[in-house]
Amino acid sequence: xxxxxxxxxxxxxxxxxxxxxxxxxxxxxxxxxxxxxxxxxxxxxxxxxxxxxxxxxxxxxxxxxxxxxxxxxxxxxxxxxxxxxxxxxxxxxxxxxxxxxxxxxxxxxxxxxxxxxxxxxxxxxxxxxxxxxxxxxxxxxxxxxxxxxxxxxxxxxxxxxxxxxxxxxxxxxxxxxxxxxxxxxxxxxxxxxxxxxxxxxxxxxxxxxxxxxxxxxxxxxxxxxxxxxxxxxxxxxxxxxxxxxxxxxxxxxxxxxxxxxxxxxxxxxxxxxxxxxxxxxxxxxxxxxxxxxxxxxxxxxxxxxxxxxxxxxxxxxxxxxxxxxxxxxxxxxxxxxxxxxxxxxxxxxxxxxxxxxxxxxxxxxxxxxxxxxxxxxxxxxxxxxxx
Ligand code: FEO
Numbered sequence: 001x002x003x004x005x006x007x008x009x010x011x012x013x014x015x016x017x018x019x020x021x022x023x024x025x026x027x028x029x030x031x032x033x034x035x036x037x038x039x040x041x042x043x044x045x046x047x048x049x050x051x052x053x054x055x056x057x058x059x060x061x062x063x064x065x066x067x068x069x070x071x072x073x074x075x076x077x078x079x080x081x082x083x084x085x086x087x088x089x090x091x092x093x094x095x096x097x098x099x100x101x102x103x104x105x106x107x108x109x110x111x112x113x114x115x116x117x118x119x120x121x122x123x124x125x126x127x128x129x130x131x132x133x134x135x136x137x138x139x140x141x142x143x144x145x146x147x148x149x150x151x152x153x154x155x156x157x158x159x160x161x162x163x164x165x166x167x168x169x170x171x172x173x174x175x176x177x178x179x180x181x182x183x184x185x186x187x188x189x190x191x192x193x194x195x196x197x198x199x200x201x202x203x204x205x206x207x208x209x210x211x212x213x214x215x216x217x218x219x220x221x222x223x224x225x226x227x228x229x230x231x232x233x234x235x236x237x238x239x240x241x242x243x244x245x246x247x248x249x250x251x252x253x254x255x256x257x258x259x260x261x262x263x264x265x266x267x268x269x270x271x272x273x274x275x276x277x278x279x280x281x282x283x284x285x286x287x288x289x290x291x292x293x294x295x296x297x298x299x300x301x302x303x304x305x306x307x308x309x310x311x312x313x314x315x316x317x318x319x320x321x322x323x324x325x326x327x328x329x330x331x332x333x334x335x336x337x338x339x340x341x342x343x344x345x346x347x348x349x350x351x352x353x354x355x356x357x358x359x360x361x362x363x364x365x366x367x368x369x370x371x372x373x374x375x376x377x378x379x380x381x382x383x384x385x386x387x
Pocket of ligand 1: 079081083084147166217218
């Protein structure tokens with residue numbers, strides 16, 4: 001277990017996982033991930049969420065060590081996704097008098113995941129309800145669709161701690177030192193990004209609280225400069241670009257579209273633009289999605305394949321569509337050797353994104369870059385930068 005200190009009464013009992021290959025079976029986590037869980041020791045004892053099946057034994061050992069022989073009175077369930085909820089039934093079996101505190105939706109969903117009858121021991125809470133543990137008091141804040149419907153957060157008013165469920169979470173185990181924003185942004189847009197309006201609602205509620213510590217279910221406990229993290233969440237959840245620059249996402253079969261994409265990147269850089277390039281066939285999809293949201297401009301470059309879009313570009317655009325991609329300026333560059341279709345198909349996706357502008361001209365390459373193509377690329381760069 002990473003050495004994490006919150007306070008004498010609020011103990012960290014979570015676990016790092018460096019062995020997982022893909023979080024949620026799709027996101028690479030080169031520095032692992034943490035499943036955070038907390039214990040509040042007061043006159044009453046509350047366990048704040050459990051942990052993933054992958055770390056069950058370590059998590060129970062952490063819990064028992066910090067309990068020091070005491071017995072939990074409550075398990076507070078913020079979120080039923082199995083990376084936090086897997087051990088609920090086993091914990092309930094171990095402590096038969098412990099009550100399970102959860103939202104109405106979570107109480108309804110519990111039987112979907114477990115075989116135990118929880119009904120005699122559930123305490124259903126709603127917005128604003130409180131639970132006194134002695135000198136600590138939890139206030140429940142409903143946070144539906146961040147990013148599941150049953151999610152709630154808890155505010156502990158004595159130590160001014162927000163238990164934020166998946167909010168303010170980050171990829172990366174706690175025993176790894178790394179920049180917060182990079183992996184928190186990738187986590188946010190890939191996992192929570194679709195639900196920006198729900199995060200905006202939560203931020204409005206949080207603005208009324210005096211928060212000194214944020215305890216998320218993944219990633220580091222945040223105790224300093226909280227305005228920085230809250231501002232990032234405000235930008236991300238309102239779909240505003242965070243930085244000026246261009247995400248250039250390309251796919252190339254034999255390298256000709258890649259040559260065009262690199263030429264375009266040079267042109268953009270010569271005009272002072274930060275360019276973040278992705279070869280969609282080889283680079284991380286989740287990084288490409290992250291940067292598409294980070295920067296204010298996006299260029300899509302892909303060849304035609306089977307009279308359709310080259311598959312990894314279609315996959316990228318599908319990801320953006322389901323994540324509610326919006327409010328960006330988009331340039332399009334297609335390649336086709338005999339019947340180019342990629343431009344029309346990429347434009348159809350882009351036209352479906354809310355409040356996005358697709359600039360003219362759409363650059364159409366016939367197999368390789370020629371002088372006329374370069375002229376069109378220059379015109380597209382002008383149009384991108386004039387928006
Ligand atoms: Fe970390 Fe949505 O579970």
